[in-house]
Structures are given as structure tokens and as C-alpha cells.
Amino acid sequence: MALRDDWRCSAGTLLCRLSPKRQACIYVDMATSEEFSLADATSVLTRTPGTLDALLRGLPDTWVRCNEGKDTWSAFDIVGHLICGERTDWMPRVRIILENGETRAFDPFDRWAQLNEGQGKSLEQLLDEFARLRQENLIALQALKLGQKDLTGRGKHPELGVVTLSELLATWVAHDLTHLHQLSRLMAHQYRAAVGPWSVYLGVLQCAGHSAP
Amino acid sequence: MALRDDWRCSAGTLLCRLSPKRQACIYVDMATSEEFSLADATSVLTRTPGTLDALLRGLPDTWVRCNEGKDTWSAFDIVGHLICGERTDWMPRVRIILENGETRAFDPFDRWAQLNEGQGKSLEQLLDEFARLRQENLIALQALKLGQKDLTGRGKHPELGVVTLSELLATWVAHDLTHLHQLSRLMAHQYRAAVGPWSVYLGVLQCAGHSAP
Numbered sequence: 292m293a294l295r296d297d298w299r300c301s302a303g304t305l306l307c308r309l310s311p312k313r314q315a316c317i318y319v320d321m322a323t324s325e326e327f328s329l330a331d332a333t334s335v336l337t338r339t340p341g342t343l344d345a346l347l348r349g350l351p352d353t354w355v356r357c358n359e360g361k362d363t364w365s366a367f368d369i370v371g372h373l374i375c376g377e378r379t380d381w382m383p384r385v386r387i388i389l390e391n392g393e394t395r396a397f398d399p400f401d402r403w404a405q406l407n408e409g410q411g412k413s414l415e416q417l418l419d420e421f422a423r424l425r426q427e428n429l430i431a432l433q434a435l436k437l438g439q440k441d442l443t444g445r446g447k448h449p450e451l452g453v454v455t456l457s458e459l460l461a462t463w464v465a466h467d468l469t470h471l472h473q474l475s476r477l478m479a480h481q482y483r484a485a486v487g488p489w490s491v492y493l494g495v496l497q498c499a500g501h502s503a504p
Numbered sequence: 505m506a507l508r509d510d511w512r513c514s515a516g517t518l519l520c521r522l523s524p525k526r527q528a529c530i531y532v533d534m535a536t537s538e539e540f541s542l543a544d545a546t547s548v549l550t551r552t553p554g555t556l557d558a559l560l561r562g563l564p565d566t567w568v569r570c571n572e573g574k575d576t577w578s579a580f581d582i583v584g585h586l587i588c589g590e591r592t593d594w595m596p597r598v599r600i601i602l603e604n605g606e607t608r609a610f611d612p613f614d615r616w617a618q619l620n621e622g623q624g625k626s627l628e629q630l631l632d633e634f635a636r637l638r639q640e641n642l643i644a645l646q647a648l649k650l651g652q653k654d655l656t657g658r659g660k661h662p663e664l665g666v667v668t669l670s671e672l673l674a675t676w677v678a679h680d681l682t683h684l685h686q687l688s689r690l691m692a693h694q695y696r697a698a699v700g701p702w703s704v705y706l707g708v709l710q711c712a713g714h715s716a717p
Contacts, residue, residue, distance in 0.1 A: 341559075345554035349547075451704075454700055454702070457698065458701070462700075462706070468692040469692065472708040475684040475685040475688065479682065482677060485670065486674045486675045487671035488667060491664075
């Protein structure tokens with residue numbers, strides 16, 4: 292297993308550079324489980340708080356508080372959920388893998404804990420809290436100075452069984468993206484009727500809501 | 505048709521306020537074609553350039569240039585496409601409706617024009633260009649001082665037939681969101697293998713790619 296932990300190009304980038312005039316490069320899976328770059332992963336993790344802040348801060352409640360129907364999430368819920376992940380999921384699980392390997396299963400993650408997290412708070416407070424916790428966690432991650440051997444370390448998920456540290460870190464990134472995906476979908480959903488006949492052209496309105504809890 | 509053009513609450517917001525402790529409010533379509541708020545729409549349109557900037561500026565090429573396979577788009581392509589929309593689609597169509605109504609069909613929108621738009625430019629240049637054009641267009645939109653009667657005005661789409669100005673403006677918003685949806689999906693796609701068994705939990709990896717061109 293060859294792990295990359297620096298800013299060198301992945302195979303995908305190299306292909307792009309071979310054809311600099313093409314806008315869409317030939318697809319190469321940039322990070323299989325055999326080739327994971329911690330730097331690539333943290334480059335996204337670092338940007339998520341700012342992305343959500345730019346999208347959501349100051350938006351009218353019509354966008355922030357509404358959802359896709361019964362038992363689905365609002366933008367407010369999503370930010371609360373991401374906060375819970377920073378507190379109880381990602382870095383605690385990194386440490387369990389490093390300290391206990393497969394001998395101790397992760398604690399299960401409560402996907403509804405944000406119902407308490409957001410109680411009595413404004414969206415702006417949640418955005419600030421998420422940014423602070425993410426920054427702290429990325430500093431803590433960097434301080435671990437993870438090497439190739441660490442990234443192949445194995446842990447035990449209570450439902451999925453054996454997982455590796457690099458899979459956990461890749462999932463942290465994809466989890467951010469799954470909630471950005473959900474957020475764009477739930478916001479677009481509010482305009483399902485308002486767009487009139489254009490709905491057939493708008494991919495986000497065809498999405499079946501895979502990210503719903 | 506009752507159009508809202510201010511910051512008053514929609515039905516959805518009112519429901520949220522009736523139950524302030526609930527995080528997820530009961531779903532009410534916040535903007536049917538009968539109730540469209542120009543202020544709600546522009547609140548999202550204003551934020552899209554900053555959102556894309558926060559997510560993409562400075563990201564390694566591995567994230568920016570790769571896509572989901574042959575004939576699909578990269579982050580670079582998406583920003584180029586949004587620039588083309590600012591230049592040739594949204595405000596030109598607003599003006600065609602106001603000046604010509606249904607008597608003149610819109611010019612068709614070239615969905616591949618960004619292949620030329622991005623030629624020889626960096627992502628950072630495209631992000632700057634998109635932000636500048638969006639700002640200019642929103643200033644121009646505000647200067648039109650659209651009233652309820654204007655928003656119900658009808659135009660002619662070359663394929664969809666009769667559309668209204670409020671539908672065009674709602675589509676401008678949903679189009680931003682469809683490409684944010686696409687962007688989160690194509691980025692997550694790069695980690696399809698890297699997340700290992702977690703893939704079953706990640707909604708974005710189940711998305712069938714409705715936003716592909």
C-alpha cells in the first residue's frame with residue numbers, strides 16, 4: 292500500500308498536465324485506498340467551515356430553517372450535526388485507532404445529537420462553533436505527524452467491521468461533501484415549484500435525497 | 505398570483521417560529537410560483553461567488569481539475585460554465601422578457617461554452633471573473649426595480665415554451681445550487697475507493713449524477 296502524505300501530483304493531476312488545454316481531464320480515481328494523501332484531505336477539511344459560512348451566514352430564515360419534509364434536516368440541523376462530528380466522531384476515532392487498534396470498537400455516532408446541539412443557539416453561533424472545533428481538530432491532527440504506517444493502521448467500526456485510519460480520514464472529507472450535497476439539494480427543493488418548466492433541466496431537483504438521515 | 509418582494513416571512517418561516525425549539529420545521533414549499541420573493545432569491549445569488557471561492561481557491565489541482573469520467577465536468581469547468589451564464593443567459597433573458605415578452609424567444613444557451621471560457625486561465629482568475637460578473641448583474645437587477653407585475657411577465661423559452669420572469673429568477677438560484685450539488689458530488693467521487701466500507705453511509709456517493717451535462 293503506497294500512501295502519499297505530501298503535495299505531489301496524483302495520477303489525475305499528471306494526466307491534466309499532459310493535456311493543459313483540455314478543461315475536462317480523463318478520470319483517474321485520485322485517491323484509492325492504496326494512495327491516500329493527507330495533504331489533499333486536509334485541504335478540503337480546512338475549507339468547509341468557510342464554505343458553509345459564505346453560503347449560510349445572514350441568509351433569511353426561509354432558507355436556513357426549512358427542510359425537505361418530515362424527519363429531514365435543515366441547514367441549521369446540518370451545521371449542528373457537523374459540530375457533533377467534530378466533538379465525538381472524527382478525532383476521537385483517530386485516537387482510538389492509534390491507541391487501541393482493533394481491540395476497541397468505536398463508540399457509535401448519534402446522528403440526531405444536533406437536536407440538542409442547536410437548542411437556543413443562532414445559526415451564526417453554530418457556524419462559529421463549527422469553525423473553531425474544526426480548526427482545533429486539524430491542529431491536533433497535524434500534531435500527530437501521521438506517517439505511512441499510521442495511515443494503514445486498523446480500527447474496528449461497531450457496524451462496518453475493520454477499517455483503516457486512511458479510510459476514516461477520507462470519510463471525514465466525504466462526510467463534509469455529503470452534507471454540502473444535501474444542503475444544496477434541500478435549498479433547491481424550496482424552489483421546486485417556483486422554477487416552473489425549468490425543473491426538468493435542474494439536476495439537483497432530480498436527486499432522490501440519498502443524504503437524508 | 506401573489507408575489508412577495510420583501511423580507512417578510514414566508515409560510516415556512518412562520519411555522520418555524522411557532523415551534524422555536526424544533527430544529528426541523530414542518531416542510532412548506534417556501535416559494536411556489538404563486539409566492540416568489542426577489543429578496544430571498546438574491547440572498548442566495550449574492551452568496552454563490554463567495555461560497556465557491558471559499559471551497560475552491562487554492563485547492564490542489566487533484567480536486568480542481570478532475571471529474572467523474574468522460575464528458576463530465578471538473579470544478580474548473582463548473583466555474584467557467586457559471587461565468588457563461590452570467591454573460592449570456594440570466595440578465596440577457598430578464599431583459600428580453602421585459603422588452604419583448606413572448607414575441608421574441610430567448611437565444612439558446614451553449615452548455616459547453618466554458619471550454620473556451622477557461623482557455624489559458626487559472627481557477628483563481630475564473631473565480632474573480634465570476635464574482636465580478638455576478639456583482640454587476642445583481643446591481644443591474646436591482647436597478648430594474650422589479651415590481652409584482654414585472655415578475656409575472658411572460659417570455660418564450662426556445663424549448664420549454666412560455667415561462668415567467670419569476671420562474672427565470674428562481675431558476676437562476678436553483679442553477680447555482682445544482683452546480684454546488686454537482687461540485688460536492690464530483691469531489692466526493694474522487695474518494696469513492698478511499699473511504700472503504702463507509703461508502704454505504706455516504707449519500708453523496710449514491711447520487712446518480714443528475715447534474716452531469
